[in-house]
Amino acid sequence: MIPDPLGRLDHTPAYAAPDLTNCDREPIHIPGAIQPHGLLLALDHERRVVMGSRNTAWLLGRPVADLIGLDVRDVLGAGPAATVAKAVANGDLSAPLRARLASNEGQLGTAEVELVVHRSGSRTVVEVEPVWGPEATQAVSYRSARASVTRLTETSTTPELCQQLAHEIRQVTGFDRVMVYRFDEAWNGEVVAEDRREDLNPFLGLHYPSTDIPAQARRLYTVNWTRLIADILYEPVPLEPVLDPETGAPLDLSHSVLRSVSPIHVEYLSNMGVSASMSVSMVKQGKLWGLVACHHYSGPHRVPFDARSAAEFLGQTASQLIDDRERADNHADEIRASAMLGRLTATLAGDRRPVYDTLMSDPRLLELVDATGAALWVDGQLSTMGTVPSEHVMHRIVREIGEGDGRATASNHLAALAPELAEASDVAAGALHVGNGPDRWMLWLRPEVEQTVDWGGDPTNKALALAEGPNVRLSPRKSFEKWQQVVRGQSTPWRPWELDVVENLRHHVAGELVRRTHEHTALAESLQRAVVLDEAPQFDGVDVLARYRPAKGNHLGGDWWDAFPLSDGRIVLTVGDVAGHGVTAATAMAQIRTALRAYMIDGHSPAACVDKLDVLVNALLPGQTATVVVLVVDPVTGRVELANAGHPPPLLLKDGGAELLRPATRPLLGVDFGQAEAEDLVLAPGDVLLMYTDGLVERRGVDIGTSIERLRRAAVTTDHTRTLDTWINDLLTAVPGTLDDDLTVVALRTTGAHP
Numbered sequence: 095m096i097p098d099p100l101g102r103l104d105h106t107p108a109y110a111a112p113d114l115t116n117c118d119r120e121p122i123h124i125p126g127a128i129q130p131h132g133l134l135l136a137l138d139h140e141r142r143v144v145m146g147s148r149n150t151a152w153l154l155g156r157p158v159a160d161l162i163g164l165d166v167r168d169v170l171g172a173g174p175a176a177t178v179a180k181a182v183a184n185g186d187l188s189a190p191l192r193a194r195l196a197s198n199e200g201q202l203g204t205a206e207v208e209l210v211v212h213r214s215g216s217r218t219v220v221e222v223e224p225v226w227g228p229e230a231t232q233a234v235s236y237r238s239a240r241a242s243v244t245r246l247t248e249t250s251t252t253p254e255l256c257q258q259l260a261h262e263i264r265q266v267t268g269f270d271r272v273m274v275y276r277f278d279e280a281w282n283g284e285v286v287a288e289d290r291r292e293d294l295n296p297f298l299g300l301h302y303p304s305t306d307i308p309a310q311a312r313r314l315y316t317v318n319w320t321r322l323i324a325d326i327l328y329e330p331v332p333l334e335p336v337l338d339p340e341t342g343a344p345l346d347l348s349h350s351v352l353r354s355v356s357p358i359h360v361e362y363l364s365n366m367g368v369s370a371s372m373s374v375s376m377v378k379q380g381k382l383w384g385l386v387a388c389h390h391y392s393g394p395h396r397v398p399f400d401a402r403s404a405a406e407f408l409g410q411t412a413s414q415l416i417d418d419r420e421r422a423d424n425h426a427d428e429i430r431a432s433a434m435l436g437r438l439t440a441t442l443a444g445d446r447r448p449v450y451d452t453l454m455s456d457p458r459l460l461e462l463v464d465a466t467g468a469a470l471w472v473d474g475q476l477s478t479m480g481t482v483p484s485e486h487v488m489h490r491i492v493r494e495i496g497e498g499d500g501r502a503t504a505s506n507h508l509a510a511l512a513p514e515l516a517e518a519s520d521v522a523a524g525a526l527h528v529g530n531g532p533d534r535w536m537l538w539l540r541p542e543v544e545q546t547v548d549w550g551g552d553p554t555n556k557a558l559a560l561a562e563g564p565n566v567r568l569s570p571r572k573s574f575e576k577w578q579q580v581v582r583g584q585s586t587p588w589r590p591w592e593l594d595v596v597e598n599l600r601h602h603v604a605g606e607l608v609r610r611t612h613e614h615t616a617l618a619e620s621l622q623r624a625v626v627l628d629e630a631p632q633f634d635g636v637d638v639l640a641r642y643r644p645a646k647g648n649h650l651g652g653d654w655w656d657a658f659p660l661s662d663g664r665i666v667l668t669v670g671d672v673a674g675h676g677v678t679a680a681t682a683m684a685q686i687r688t689a690l691r692a693y694m695i696d697g698h699s700p701a702a703c704v705d706k707l708d709v710l711v712n713a714l715l716p717g718q719t720a721t722v723v724v725l726v727v728d729p730v731t732g733r734v735e736l737a738n739a740g741h742p743p744p745l746l747l748k749d750g751g752a753e754l755l756r757p758a759t760r761p762l763l764g765v766d767f768g769q770a771e772a773e774d775l776v777l778a779p780g781d782v783l784l785m786y787t788d789g790l791v792e793r794r795g796v797d798i799g800t801s802i803e804r805l806r807r808a809a810v811t812t813d814h815t816r817t818l819d820t821w822i823n824d825l826l827t828a829v830p831g832t833l834d835d836d837l838t839v840v841a842l843r844t845t846g847a848h849p
Contacts, residue, residue, distance in 0.1 A: 124343075124344035124347065125347060125355070126332060126344050127147075127330035127331055127333060127354035128147050128330070128331050128352040129324065129328050129353075129355075130330075130331045131223065131325070131328075132222055133146070133150055133153050133331075133352075134146065134219065134333065134350070134352055136214070136217045137178075138216075141167075141175070143162055143163065143164050143169060144217065144338070145334065145338060145345060146162070147332070152201055154195075154198045159334065166178060166220065170193075171193075171195050173193045173194055173195075174193040174207070181209075181211045194206050195222075205225070207222050207225060208225055213349075214348075214349065217338070217345065219347075221350060221351055221352050223352070225398070239407065242265075243411050246262065247415065251419070255412060255419065257274075259408060262408055263405045264290075266404050267388055267397050267405055269370075270291045270294065271288065271289070271290040271297070271390075272289045272387070272388045272389075273288045273386070274387075275302070276383065276384040277384055279587060282301055282303055283307065283384070285298050285299060285302075285550075294391070307385075311359075315375040315377075316375065316377055316381070319374060319377070320351070320373070320402050320403075320405065320406045320409075321372065322371075322397055322402060323355055324394055324395060325370060326364060366574055367391055368390065369391055370389075370394055371390065372402070374386035374388075376409055376413045378413055378420075383416065386405070427591065431462055434462055438459065438462065438599070442603070454468070457479075459479060462596070463526060463588070465480070465526070466539060466540055466541055467479065467522070467537075467539040468482070468536065468538050469482050469539070470536050471534065472534050473533055473534070474533070481521045482539055487515065487518045490515060494515070496529055500530045500534075501528070502593040502596050502597045503526075503527050506540070506585045507523070507583060508523060508525060508583075519542040522539040522540070523541055523583055523584055524587075524588065525537050525540070526592065526596060530600075540586060541585060542583050542584060543584065631659075633657075633729060635730065635846070637843045637845055638665075640657075640838070641823075641826065641838070642838050643826065643838075644836050652674055653670070653671050653838040654672070654683045654838070655668060657840075658694075661695075664728050667724075667840060669722070670687070670787075671722075671788065672686065672719075672720040673719045682720065686711070686720055686763070690707060694726075699772060700724040700725060700726055700735055701770040702770075704737045704760065709766075718764055719764040719765065720763045721762045722763060723741040724737050724738075725842075727783075729844070732777040732844050735772050736775070737759075739760050739762055740760070741762075741785075742786060742788055743758070744783055744784060744785045745786075745805070747781065747782040747809055748781045748782075754802065755773060777842075777844045779845060780843065782818075783841070784825075784841050785839070785841075786838065786839045786840070787835075789835035790839060791805055791829050801829045805825065805828050808824070808825060812828075
């Protein structure tokens, strides 16, 4: 180590004594200091020195205070200054540049140096390191680097690749131990490959907790891929001035190669017995995949810049190869899942059962993402397959991992999200969710997979905390002996392509539902056109007129009406409403209408027909309900016989007034309760009998009795002696409000024109 009598941290902005309680908040990118095996100068846009490291007095023979305001040419010499200017002009930053210093009185003299240039805000930062004579193991050339890359590409698996990478980087850098350290989803690390001195204990297979490398350090690893600590016992060299005169803030050293490191990290390495270290980032698709961690145990270890660059290049190459390997490893599984998804969706399209029934009866649904259970919640109904926890637990899982937009989300450690979910870990330690709002979701479930994890020391530091007592600061852990832990409550992780495949399934199911909805609508409309009359037939002695209006959005409802003569000359008029919409309602409507015709033609009274319809609906249409009003009118005498099951009361216009007939004497069809009673009345010539469905009078937030009274008053004030067509058109808007349901109106007026 080059000694530096001025290298103290008394006035640096970022660091004080190591304190693990603020480890995750350390501003490690602005330490205000560098390592002493080089020097740093920060230049303004005219390349004048505005900040520098305090060891310029030792290395260049001039205190940093004397350098402030000088052109870099006057500090380093014409050659280095020209090299820096060229790098800035060409944008060729962060690449090592060789130059020879001008004569000076410092320890560097006219030595050949490496110049590393980068930008930090508005400053150009120049770092100067002496060129150290490479050891035999550190000689780097294009030929040797190409040979190393070739050996990496010749490996066939990711573990083999990592092992070869550890070997190649150790050969280039000469460290005692080189490990490839991979992060999991929680940022815990595992040593997946190692190349070491034979006398060292192996670290292969050991795990290290996420707290060993806090979040801000991981961020820096994605910005600056290589970091060397040449001597763990170094004295940090402060920058002067402490704060940038222009910004009033410390200089950001994220891209610095000399940046001083956290005292907490230094203590951590010291506890491991490490005397020098280097790390090389492994970044996959912009995210930190792992690190190559290099440790030395026999004193300081300076690695030439070209060797560090070669190690970084090998790390970048391996990162890309790992990405390719993992993509290839997943590709076969993705192809298998895509083929299975294709067969599954083909079955959905070809099976005439309801989509969700078909989906939840297909065992391939579990195979699709290697799950042991699946659950579907649609409009308040739960369907399951395989092994699942209680309904309450599944709803809690959805609340914890579900997203409002329904996109695929997953967790392999549900107990970490909600401790009470740990009780169901034997069947649901992990879950994959996809949905469409709170009323429609699907879960795939996996049980816990118990595993034994070998930690490099107790990751909780409990023993250390107990030993030091409550009044002693918590230090970086000192024990790195193997410590075993049985990990429970976690399932195998969900892979990204598994989320993609269930997302694709969601879109397929939505598309199939839309397709069937269109088909069902077309079929229902066809049924309605075939069953419901477009216009009323012509009858002697009476005028009959009907109107039908679909629901808002042109949705098909369950309204229907009918008019037909009997053999004795009487005329049957019916108006009905089947609960629901679409094909189900249209099919029920067709069956009720046909049965009613048969009952009437067979000679049954309206009341008897209504009772028979109730039996029919209960027996053949379980779960369906309907209302109906049936009347038979004799056009010669004007005598009317009427029966009502749960339908709004008809309206009689007579002698300038309007009255409601008595309410239905039995409830709606399908409840198997009550008995219909006939109502008899006689119509004089010009009297009008109006029948209608609830769509004419039912309004959101308004009592239906109030709306029916409005209809009655409107019927009186509207001139019904005009054509029925005009009169009914006026009544369609008599009750204000939005028409949410379809509506039907049928009017009968006696004319007195008898045969």
